[in-house]
Amino acid sequence: MTASNPRQLSIQDFTYPLPPECIAPEPLPDRAASRLLVSKQGTISDKGFRDLPSELPAGALLIFNNTRVVHARLLARRPTGGQVELFCLEPVAPHRSLELALQHAGQCTWRCLVGNGRRWKEGPVTLAFETADGQAATLWAERRVQEAGTALIDFRWEPATLPFAEVLRAGGHLPLPPYLGRPDTANDAVRYQTVYAATEGAVAAPTAGLHFTPELLAELPQKGFSIGHITLHIGAGTFQPVKADRMGDHPMHTEPILVTAPLLRQLLDHRPRPVVAVGTTSLRTLESLYWLGVTLLQAQNAAASPLAHPTGELLVNQWQPYELVDVAATISPEAALTALLAHLEAVGTDTLQASTQLLIAPGYQFRLVDGLITNFHQPESTLLLLVAALLGPDWRAVYDHALANGYRFLSYGDSSLLLPSSAV
Known part of the structure; x- marks a missing residue:
């Protein structure tokens, strides 16, 4: 099977009516009490999320995204008292690495979205807050450069010994999806994180994982999974609407990924048994691993450096899978994973740091993933394109069934287990 190029796809072919009352405004009191729509080889059934272990392919490997959502919304005040919202998107200085930037103390520069900024002419805006141990703290923010809908914001704060991660934790707000149309609450601080969240850096939750409880996670290995x-680290681009009619005119957002050598070995040893991605971000990362391996093998053959990202990281670009069909036909998933492990050994690290701009749309051929656990996504979104790539035309029957049977949609909504024929 060869991949066709989705540049000519019209996003208007991937829409459906989503009444506002179908969007879940709040999480259920019990994470695992959500419903589970199961689609196996086109056959749809209605289950509860606690039924998941009995519905998974035997011996499946489940891959979770352990990113943790940061409190990336800062509500500062102008000297006259007016509020300015700063939504931290990505670090610029002194570190572009997200992990290093969050640990930097005293001052830093980030690219931000600015809300209510028209009357912010010059000078700093301020935010007073208390640290976790009750210290009074102050953040000053000054706009340096405005460009393409975002601004470079210089931050400084006291006490200057605080890392920026603590500034965000103590002074910021969770960036709930804009379609919820409400401020974050104390309940969101717990429920808009997965129970296994570990590595800070996302501005949106990997919502497929919100349904898992510690008990359900403990049950999976007991059942042979x-x-x-x-x-x-999910960026604000995940909410970016597709404004272009043709996908060829839509710039896919770029997100950082981190994968350890033990995980690569786990994937390699597990083949050819099924792999189920928990969420579209896990799926996007796994499929990006294949293309990163292809990039490395291409570079070896050409005796060229594979480092293609401005930060020096490996990068999967938006159209790579559709432009390298002939090359990929000669490279197995095992070969790609082996190349990544060899690269890590050569550079003396145990963690692969890379970036992905991968667009998965109908015509894409999956290399590492056999099934997907995911919520129900917005019409005309790149996430819906990903589901359509996995299920083919059956995606519409899944969404029609969910709408007709009262499933709750989007971030705090119900779940689905999508298993095309290859996974069953």
């Missing part, structure tokens, strides 16, 4: 973790 394996578990692995990757990290993709």
Whole structure:
């Protein structure tokens, strides 16, 4: 099977009516009490999320995204008292690495979205807050450069010994999806994180994982399933609407990923048994691993450096799978994973740091993933394109069934287990 190029796809072919009353405004009191729509080879059934272990392919490896959502919304005040919202998108200085930037103390520069900024002419805006141990703290923010809908914001704070991660934790707000249309609450601080969240850096939750409880996670190995973790720090681009009619005119957002050598070995040893991604971000990361391996093997053959990202990281670009069909036909998933492990050994690290701009749309051929656990996504979104790539035309029957049978949609909504023929 060869991949066709989705540049000519019209996003208007991937829409459906989503009444506001179908969007879940709040999480259920019990994480695992959500419903589970199961689609196996086109056959749909209605289950509860606690039924998941009995519905998974035998011996499956489940891959979870362990990113943790940061409190990326800062509500500062102008000297006259007016509020300015700063939504931290990505670090710029002194570190572009997210992990290093969050641990930097005293001052830093980030690219931000600015809300209510028209009357913010010059000078700093301020935010007073208390640290976790009750210390009074102050953050000052000054706009340096405005460009393409975002601004470079210089931050400084006292006490200057605080890492920026603590500034965000203590002074910021969770960036709930804009379609919820409400401020975050104390309940969101717990429920808009997965129970296995570990690595700070996301501005949106990997919502497929919100249904898992510690008890359900403990049950999976008892039932013969394996578990692995990757990290993709979800950016604000996940909410970016597709404004272009043709996908060829839509710039896919770029997100950082971190994958350990033990996880790569786990994937390699597990083949050819099924792999189920918990969420679209886990799926996107896993499929990106294949293309990163292809990039390395291509570079070896050409005696060229594979480092293609401005930060020096490996990068999967938006159209790579559709442009390298002939090359990929000669490279197995095992070869790609082996190349990544060899690269890590050569550079003397145990963690692969890379970036992905991968667009998965109908015509994409999956290399590492056989099934997907995911919520129900917005019409005309790249996440819906990913589901359509996995299920083919059956995606519409899944969404029609969910709408007709009262499933709750989007981030705090119900779940689905999507298993095309290859996974069953």
